[in-house]
Amino acid sequence: MNKKSLIKTLIITGANGIICSVVCEKALENGFRVAAFDLQTDELEKIKKKYPEELLIHACDIRVKHEIELGLSKVLDKWHSIDGLFNNAAWKGSNSQDFFKPFEDWSLESWRDILSVNLDAVMLIDQIIGSYMANVQG
Numbered sequence: 001m002n003k004k005s006l007i008k009t010l011i012i013t014g015a016n017g018i019i020c021s022v023v024c025e026k027a028l029e030n031g032f033r034v035a036a037f038d039l040q041t042d043e044l045e046k047i048k049k050k051y052p053e054e055l056l057i058h059a060c061d062i063r064v065k066h067e068i069e070l071g072l073s074k075v076l077d078k079w080h081s082i083d084g085l086f087n088n089a090a091w092k093g094s095n096s097q098d099f100f101k102p103f104e105d106w107s108l109e110s111w112r113d114i115l116s117v118n119l120d121a122v123m124l125i126d127q128i129i130g131s132y133m134a135n136v137q138g
Contacts, residue, residue: 008031011035011086012037013062015034020036020086033079038059044057089117093114
């Protein structure tokens with residue numbers, strides 16, 4: 001069996017973060033093609049120098065449905081398939097100082113800001129990419 005037939009495409013959300021940038025690099029080292037979704041891309045740009053063809057960076061806000069749909073289109077245009085999703089984006093909110101306060105001191109605005117990524121965006125990613133994968137792969 002040739003190695004090309006084993007290549008799988010993986011979408012990783014939160015791909016620029018501390019954990020997922022390492023996950024991206026390890027997946028690439030092990031022969032995966034990786035579509036990296038994140039609002040920030042500085043760590044991903046460093047990785048792309050080593051894997052220019054195998055890493056697709058999609059700078060996006062995963063709280064915005066059409067930005068996720070655009071990312072899905074980019075992945076399918078480039079590689080024609082998606083074999084896995086590692087939906088690991090997480091956020092401490094616009095004001096990271098609030099995140100480290102005692103929970104009782106959080107404002108409702110900070111709570112909603114954090115949940116917009118850590119809950120709402122997870123649902124959107126799963127709806128859009130997960131449903132695509134379910135419909136194609138069964």
